[in-house]
Amino acid sequence: MEDHRATRICARPAPALRRYVGSYVGFDLRGFPAGVHCGPPGRVLTAVISLSGPLEVAPGVDDGSPVSRFAGVAGGLMRRSVAIHHDGRQEGVQVSLTPRGARAVHGMPAAGLAHRLVPLDELLGALCVELVDRLRAATTWAARFAVLDELLLRAVGRNAGGAPVSQVRPEVAEAWRRLLAARGRVQVGEVAAELDWSRRYLTERFRGEVGLSPKTFARVLRFEHAHELATMHDPLPWAEVATVCGYADQAHLVRDWSEFTGRSPTAWLRGEVLLGNG
Numbered sequence: 001m002e003d004h005r006a007t008r009i010c011a012r013p014a015p016a017l018r019r020y021v022g023s024y025v026g027f028d029l030r031g032f033p034a035g036v037h038c039g040p041p042g043r044v045l046t047a048v049i050s051l052s053g054p055l056e057v058a059p060g061v062d063d064g065s066p067v068s069r070f071a072g073v074a075g076g077l078m079r080r081s082v083a084i085h086h087d088g089r090q091e092g093v094q095v096s097l098t099p100r101g102a103r104a105v106h107g108m109p110a111a112g113l114a115h116r117l118v119p120l121d122e123l124l125g126a127l128c129v130e131l132v133d134r135l136r137a138a139t140t141w142a143a144r145f146a147v148l149d150e151l152l153l154r155a156v157g158r159n160a161g162g163a164p165v166s167q168v169r170p171e172v173a174e175a176w177r178r179l180l181a182a183r184g185r186v187q188v189g190e191v192a193a194e195l196d197w198s199r200r201y202l203t204e205r206f207r208g209e210v211g212l213s214p215k216t217f218a219r220v221l222r223f224e225h226a227h228e229l230a231t232m233h234d235p236l237p238w239a240e241v242a243t244v245c246g247y248a249d250q251a252h253l254v255r256d257w258s259e260f261t262g263r264s265p266t267a268w269l270r271g272e273v274l275l276g277n278g
Contacts, residue, residue, distance in 0.1 A: 005030040009141045014149040020101030020156065024148055025094045026141045032088040035271060036061065038081040038261045042224040043180060044096035045110055047074040047120055051092045051136055056085040059117055061262030071132050072120030074106065076113025077212050079220065081261045093135060093144060095152070099176065099210050100168055105152055107159040114211020127155055171195045172209050175202060179214060184221030185246040188214045222246055223260050226253060230265070238265055 007028040013021040022044055028051075038061050039046075048055060054069040061083040075082065084090070099110040106113070106123045121128040131151045138144045168176075175191050191214065192202040206214045226245045229236050236244070242253040257265045 004032060011141070011145045013145075014153065017149065017152055017156070020098055020104040021152060022096040022098060022101075024145050025096075026144060027090060027092060027094070029090045030088070032086075034087045037084040037086060037090075037272065038263070038268060039084050040081050040224070040227050041078040041220045041260055042227075043077075043221060044098070045074070045076050045102055045113060047072065047095040047097065049093050049095075049120065049132055049135055052089065055092070057117055058083040058085070059115070063262060068117065070117075070119055072128055074113060074118045074120050074123055076102070076110055076116055077210055077217070077220070078115055079212065079216055079260065082117065083262075093148065095148065103168075104156045104159060106155075109209055111207065111209055111211035124155060127151055127158075168209055169205060171197060171202070172205050175206055175214055176210070176217075179218055179221060182218075182221075183225045183245070184218035186218065188218065219256060220260070223256055226257070230269070 005028065007026070009026040011024045011026075012018065013024060039057075048070075049072040050070070054071055055073055056067050056069055057073060058065040058067045059080075059082055061081050065083065067083075067085055097105060102108060102110040102113060108123075120131075124131065131147070134147045134151070135144050138147055174195060178186060178191050178194075188202070189199045192199040195202065197205075203213050203215070206212075206217070210217065212220065222245050226241050226247075229241045229244065230238075235241075238253065239250045242248075242250045245253070247253040247256070254265060257263075257268065261268050263271065
């Protein structure tokens with residue numbers, strides 16, 4: 001087997017895109033054992049463009065979900081991991097979008113993409129073909145990120161049609177902000193009261209915009225925090241991860257982890273060969 005190569009390059013988009021796009025990540029992972037990577041749920045919508053062969057992705061892990069092949073794929077907010085099948089090599093770029101970015105770049109509310117994997121060309125049309133071709137032709141990460149800036153700005157301009165991008169309702173945006181700030185460790189009823197809305201009304205409006213209820217999104221954020229701690233170079237013991245992230249106990253963490261990844265924490269860690277743990 002060739003030596004492991006694990007390159008991840010992060011970049012910020014152009015200033016005009018930062019309301020819509022959180023980050024770019026370029027990745028080149030080679031020399032690992034073949035396996036199935038769990039693409040975990042989190043706070044962002046993602047679009048991934050392969051720089052090598054097609055992406056082989058299923059909407060669930062170890063549950064019999066059919067595997068589809070994509071040159072580029074977009075996904076909304078999820079409440080379970082997607083399964084990314086690989087032969088030990090993954091090369092591509094990932095774009096993280098905000099809910100407002102779903103409207104600006106894809107021309108639809110984030111709720112329209114929730115729990116879905118959509119071929120990127122269905123959303124961007126001919127712009128996707130140009131994006132894939134130019135990303136693959138570029139020879140440096142800086143050049144690839146510049147291509148993303150150029151074409152995503154064109155997508156935003158095309159969807160806006162010269163008009164301002166439609167806004168997420170301010171109360172929904174504020175609820176989103178508060179949930180993010182607390183990493184999910186906040187009572188939805190308290191957020192609703194502070195907005196002078198009923199919990200039911202907030203839930204309806206929040207789900208209608210992003211595709212998840214605020215309670216489910218709070219659980220996703222708590223899991224996201226735990227996932228970050230578990231993938232650190234020197235990870236904490238699971239019991240400490242549970243405490244830091246606000247779980248009642250380790251068993252509570254295990255239940256949520258199993259729901260969101262399809263695997264127990266131990267089985268997940270053992271299977272994630274791209275992290276170097278397999």
